[in-house]
Amino acid sequence: MSTGADLLDLSPVMPVVVVSDVDDAVPVARALLAGGIRVIELTLRTPVALAAIERVANEVPDIVIGAGTVTAPDHAKQALDAGASFLVTPGVTDQVLDACFDTGLPFLPGASTASEAMRLAERGVTALKFFPAEASGGVDYLKSIGGPLPGLRFCPTGGITLKTAPAYLALPNVGCIGGSWLTPKDALAAKDFSRIEAFAREASALRG
Numbered sequence: 001m002s003t004g005a006d007l008l009d010l011s012p013v014m015p016v017v018v019v020s021d022v023d024d025a026v027p028v029a030r031a032l033l034a035g036g037i038r039v040i041e042l043t044l045r046t047p048v049a050l051a052a053i054e055r056v057a058n059e060v061p062d063i064v065i066g067a068g069t070v071t072a073p074d075h076a077k078q079a080l081d082a083g084a085s086f087l088v089t090p091g092v093t094d095q096v097l098d099a100c101f102d103t104g105l106p107f108l109p110g111a112s113t114a115s116e117a118m119r120l121a122e123r124g125v126t127a128l129k130f131f132p133a134e135a136s137g138g139v140d141y142l143k144s145i146g147g148p149l150p151g152l153r154f155c156p157t158g159g160i161t162l163k164t165a166p167a168y169l170a171l172p173n174v175g176c177i178g179g180s181w182l183t184p185k186d187a188l189a190a191k192d193f194s195r196i197e198a199f200a201r202e203a204s205a206l207r208g
């Protein structure tokens with residue numbers, strides 16, 4: 001699989017996770033899975049991110065673990081080597097896009113305009129991250145581009161909450177949404193994995 005279309009159908013919400021303590025990775029993944037979530041975007045924003053991906057890939061095989069914040073060509077290969085099953089980027093450059101293709105992994109490249117989305121579609125990519133969703137026009141923007149670009153499906157991410165999620169999920173061109181609210185910093189700092197499981201349960205119920 002070279003595009004990310006199937007990734008959009010795993011869970012209504014793709015948690016965007018920032019792990020600072022590598023020992024949190026497996027308990028977080030298990031908590032999300034226990035709450036019904038089957039996919040994680042673990043961001044390459046901390047020094048332990050690749051090790052965290054590796055642990056989840058090895059120890060929690062029932063959750064699909066991807067690498068997020070892929071912003072440089074090297075990240076794509078590093079994520080592949082760590083065991084990531086997919087890649088997510090906030091936006092694309094030609095080099096990052098080529099590096100994502102080179103891994104052979106499915107990926108969700110970020111786009112926030114019709115032109116960016118069209119350029120990706122020219123490369124055969126029809127499943128995209130719409131980022132930053134709220135700041136780029138949110139539900140109204142996605143509704144507007146659904147008319148001229150009906151072949152594209154999105155995972156809007158950025159500024160979405162449990163409360164605003166249903167309006168996105170109701171759109172025909174939205175497969176799932178991304179959000180960091182399932183794994184808030186304070187819950188991670190307190191190692192409160194049961195709270196994360198409760199957030200996951202609420203998020204899973206968004207599409208029953």
Ligand code: 3PG
Nearest residue numbers: 016157158159160179180
């Ligand atoms: C991302 O990295 O995709 C976003 O920062 C997540 O956005 P959120 O924190 O507003 O959910």
